[in-house]
Amino acid sequence: MEEKISLIVTLYNRLEYARNMILALQQQTKQIDELIFADDGSSEDVYEYIKDLLQECKFKIKYVYQQDIGFRLAASRNNGARIAENEYLIFLDQDVVFDNDFIQRIYEVRKRKRIIFSEALGSSEEEKEKIQKIINEKYDYEKIYKIMPKEKKLEQDSFVEKERLYNILYKLKLRTRGAKIVGLIFSLYKKDYIAVNGFDENYVGWGHEDDDFGNRFFKYGGKTYSFKFEKYPIHMYHKSASPKDGSVNENYYRKIKKEISKSNYKCEYGFNNRKDKDEIKLKHIKK
Numbered sequence: 091m092e093e094k095i096s097l098i099v100t101l102y103n104r105l106e107y108a109r110n111m112i113l114a115l116q117q118q119t120k121q122i123d124e125l126i127f128a129d130d131g132s133s134e135d136v137y138e139y140i141k142d143l144l145q146e147c148k149f150k151i152k153y154v155y156q157q158d159i160g161f162r163l164a165a166s167r168n169n170g171a172r173i174a175e176n177e178y179l180i181f182l183d184q185d186v187v188f189d190n191d192f193i194q195r196i197y198e199v200r201k202r203k204r205i206i207f208s209e210a211l212g213s214s215e216e217e218k219e220k221i222q223k224i225i226n227e228k229y230d231y232e233k234i235y236k237i238m239p240k241e242k243k244l245e246q247d248s249f250v251e252k253e254r255l256y257n258i259l260y261k262l263k264l265r266t267r268g269a270k271i272v273g274l275i276f277s278l279y280k281k282d283y284i285a286v287n288g289f290d291e292n293y294v295g296w297g298h299e300d301d302d303f304g305n306r307f308f309k310y311g312g313k314t315y316s317f318k319f320e321k322y323p324i325h326m327y328h329k330s331a332s333p334k335d336g337s338v339n340e341n342y343y344r345k346i347k348k349e350i351s352k353s354n355y356k357c358e359y360g361f362n363n364r365k366d367k368d369e370i371k372l373k374h375i376k377k
Contacts, residue, residue, distance in 0.1 A: 093177045094123040095197065096280075098170035099184055100163060101129040105139045107184040107326065110222075112143045113229040114187055120194035122180070124150045127375075128170035131158025137375060144376050150175075151376040157368045163273075164289035164299040168361050169370055171283055180277040186210055187221065188323040189231045196277050199315060205307060207269075207276040208317040209249060210325040211242045218327035235321045246322050253316035260313075267308045269316050273300035275323060278312075286310050288361030290346070297337025302357075305347055309355040 099111055108127060115122060125147075127136055136153060144151070154169045156162065171179060178200060180193070196206055213221060217237050224233050253269035260268035286306045293299035304314070337343070346357075359365035 095178045095180060096124040096126060096174035096176040097122045097180045097182065098126045098128055098167065098174065099182050100166050101127050101132055101136065101184050103132045104184065105132060105134055105136050108136050109139050109143065110187055110225055111184065112140055112147065113225060116146055117190045117229060118193045119191050120197055122149050122193055123176050124152065124174065126170045126174060127153045128166045129153065129155045130162055130166040131156060147376055153373040153375050155371040159368060160294045161296055162294055164293045165291045165366065168288045168291065171280065171288055171361060173372060174280060177280055179280050179283060183274045185326040185328060186275060186323050187234060187326065189321040192323065196317065202279055203282055203312040204315050205271050205276055205278045205312060206315045206317055207271045208319065208323060209246060209272050210274055210323040211238050211246055212325050213327045215327045221324065221326065231321065234324065238324060243322065250316050250318045257314060268314045271300055271304045271314055274325060282312060284361055287356040290357035291359040291365035292342060293339050295338040298339040298343040302343060302346060305350050306355040306357065309350050309352050
């Protein structure tokens with residue numbers, strides 16, 4: 091049975107990347123059914139960046155916006171998941187570019203209680219500029235991928251093999267959990283997302299919301315699947331958002347990690363129970 095896909099892209103400024111996202115999605119061998127931009131308080135309107143591309147889109151586009159009162163990635167993802175109409179959810183950061191079979195390959199290995207995730211090749215500032223120049227002329231992933239050094243691709247292959255080993259050891263009960271998910275690119279069934287109450291909205295500021303979600307997902311009985319692409323996605327360069335003195339969420343994460351169990355894997359504030367009560371704005375950009 092064919093299942094429909096909602097793709098949730100988290101945004102915060104740098105809205106030119108929303109345009110890259112749509113150009114990549116228009117060329118997919120398998121089309122998504124719905125694109126949701128989940129905005130964490132950008133100062134500009136994404137519509138102005140993408141309006142000339144809408145006529146060629148074969149999918150719905152929604153835009154859900156929360157106020158800029160701190161780095162609230164967890165809440166932003168939950169906003170996107172709540173308005174998603176479809177059975178299968180794919181989450182992406184805004185600054186990722188990918189090949190034409192990206193959606194198809196993820197869709198083919200989907201399973202209940204499985205998170206599919208992938209890291210991306212990190213581009214340098216110079217590589218990012220070259221990639222963006224190609225995209226501005228025509229989105230051609232063959233050309234884009236040739237910019238990335240072979241060493242980065244081989245390094246990513248080794249990461250995937252290590253993550254798959256972790257999952258084997260977890261299956262053999264030689265590890266307490268499988269490979270950590272990477273929040274940059276991951277996907278799962280909406281039912282499984284709801285089962286753990288989505289992302290914990292107590293995570294405000296940089297760090298640990300992905301690890302927490304993974305910890306709770308494993309206790310729920312889920313597994314992770316590290317995806318090895320023939321042509322990996324690429325993460326467009328930007329300065330690191332991680333503070334030098336570590337995550338403000340460190341103490342909370344360690345406390346909650348000890349409390350999570352097979353009978354206690356749902357967060358208090360998440361999909362079914364928003365923490366903050368600021369207004370959430372929803373706009374249907376393309377129906």
